[in-house]
Every structure is written in C-alpha cells, then in structure tokens.
Amino acid sequence: MSKKDEPKKLGKNGVDMGDRGVYDKRNTLNDLTGKEWVYFTNSVWITGYSPTAKENVGLKYRKIHPSPKPPALMKDIIEFFTKSDGKILDPFCGVGGTLLGAAMAGGDRQAVGIELEPKFIEAYQKVCETENMQLMTMINDDSNNMLQHPEVSETVFDLVIADPPYSDMMSKERTGQRKKLYNDSSPMPYTEESVDLGNMSQEDFFPALRNIMQHCFSRLKNKGYMVVFCKDFQPQPGKPNLLHADIINELCKIDGLVYRGMRIWHDQAMSLFPFGYPYSFVMNQIHQYVLIFRKEQ
Numbered sequence: 001m002s003k004k005d006e007p008k009k010l011g012k013n014g015v016d017m018g019d020r021g022v023y024d025k026r027n028t029l030n031d032l033t034g035k036e037w038v039y040f041t042n043s044v045w046i047t048g049y050s051p052t053a054k055e056n057v058g059l060k061y062r063k064i065h066p067s068p069k070p071p072a073l074m075k076d077i078i079e080f081f082t083k084s085d086g087k088i089l090d091p092f093c094g095v096g097g098t099l100l101g102a103a104m105a106g107g108d109r110q111a112v113g114i115e116l117e118p119k120f121i122e123a124y125q126k127v128c129e130t131e132n133m134q135l136m137t138m139i140n141d142d143s144n145n146m147l148q149h150p151e152v153s154e155t156v157f158d159l160v161i162a163d164p165p166y167s168d169m170m171s172k173e174r175t176g177q178r179k180k181l182y183n184d185s186s187p188m189p190y191t192e193e194s195v196d197l198g199n200m201s202q203e204d205f206f207p208a209l210r211n212i213m214q215h216c217f218s219r220l221k222n223k224g225y226m227v228v229f230c231k232d233f234q235p236q237p238g239k240p241n242l243l244h245a246d247i248i249n250e251l252c253k254i255d256g257l258v259y260r261g262m263r264i265w266h267d268q269a270m271s272l273f274p275f276g277y278p279y280s281f282v283m284n285q286i287h288q289y290v291l292i293f294r295k296e297q
C-alpha cells in the first residue's frame, strides 16, 4: 500500500478532507487542513503571475496603478488569516488587489478598503463589473480619517492587510521592471496629495505610517493579524536602507502589536536587469517582504 492510500490518522478532532488532508476542528484561525497550513508557513514564497495569467484578474484596468498586487496572492493571505466569515481591512487599497482577493477567497468574507485616489477606485469597480466579481466596500478618503466612516468604526476586523507607498519612492525616476511595464522612466507618484505616504520624506513617513496602522489596530480583534508589504531601498554609502527592519521597529511601538515573522515573496514573472554592469554590484531586488504582526492584548 502506498503512503497515499494508507488510512489517515484522524484522532478525535480530525476531519478527512480527501486530497486536501486532515482538518482539525480546533482550528480557530482558518479553514485549512494541516497540509495547507504547513505550505503557507514556508518563509520563501515563489509565485509566477504573468501579466496575462487568469489569476491576475482585470489587470487591463488595474494597470493604471503603478504597483497593483496580484489578487491571487492576496487570496492566499486571506485564506490563511481568516475563516470563511472573515472581515478584512486595507488602508491603502489602490486598485483593489486585497478586495479582489477577498472575493476570490469566497465564503461570506467582506473587505473594506480605503484609497485617496478616485481613479483607482473606479478601476476596481470596472474590474468587478467586467469580471463579475463581488463588489466590496471602497472608501475614498485619507486613511487618517478611517474612524469617521461607520464601515470601519462599527466593524471588528479579523485581518488588516497594508501595502503602503514607501516614502518618496514613487516620485523618483522609474527603473527596471517599472520602467519596462510602463515604457516610461518619468516619476509616477500615486497622487499629488501631501497626506499620500508616497510623497513624504523618510523622516515624516514613519510616524505617519504608524498613525494609520494604530487606527487599524484599534479596529482589529484580539489575536487578529496585520500583514504589511514592503521592499527595501537600494543601500547608499552610510545608509543601509533596511526599510523592512525599520518598519518592524516602528510598528512594534504600537502597544500590543507583536511582530511574528516574515515571508519573502518573489514573483518569477519579474525580469532581471543588468544594473551596475560592468562596473559594480547593484542588487536586482525582485522580492518583497510580507511582514506579519499579531494583536496580543
């Protein structure tokens, strides 16, 4: 008898889910089996969402945004950190990667997103309409005002996903993948607004990010998770620019928010560029950090 055909050991809490493995009825975090759980805990996460992949739903409309996240990636995060009735908050929702991921994860999941720029919200709505996806709530405002909206202030969220702009990264000239995708190297800030975190100096950026994440934290259930995306800047002489470490340290100033670890996400659809050739090493940074925090009070 091959290992695959052996009867599964279910114990008193196990439920046989066929090829998915065994689900433990004591699982309070998600609806996954042990096998699926283990797969997600791998610290290196390699995906291959080409621009035309069907998982990259509605990219045709979402492409107006300089850095849209693949909805299928967000679906995997949502399925790990919520049960099928989970509530998800995204304070920087752009063209709705998280909201589309929540619709793909299905069940009775509901997501609320906040975004400064109306044209990104319109692009998200167009994707939902043309792809027949469940339309989630998107609020057009500065996330500093999130508690003024009943959709946020009257909901207890199971999960917060944040993909913030990083300081003035977007207002710099585009290189590599971003230049290739948009066939243009001119700077492309998300908005012209001073409250846009992408238009701030590094000095102003850290407390501004913490302030918004503090609001999210106040609406997160105890033992709920907060997932934050980030990418390091290129190191400069005298300035290592380990942004992911700086973000972890900044967010740990929120009393009750505990850093639990990270996943390194690499999308194989990204191309490499000969930066620095033939004179010096310049990193091709094709990974992003997915930083994971938990509310523990």
Ligand SMILES: C[S@@+](CC[C@H](N)C(=O)[O-])C[C@H]1O[C@@H](n2cnc3c(N)ncnc32)[C@H](O)[C@@H]1O
Pocket: 065, 067, 068, 069, 070, 091, 092, 093, 094, 095, 096, 097, 098, 114, 115, 116, 117, 120, 141, 142, 143, 144, 163, 164, 165, 190, 191, 195, 196, 197, 198
């Ligand atoms: C990296 S993008 C997020 C992309 C998103 N994950 C997606 O899939 O489209 C960050 C977004 O945050 C928005 N943003 C920046 N500052 C903001 C603020 N204070 N309040 C709300 N949105 C803000 C920007 O306009 C931008 O669209």
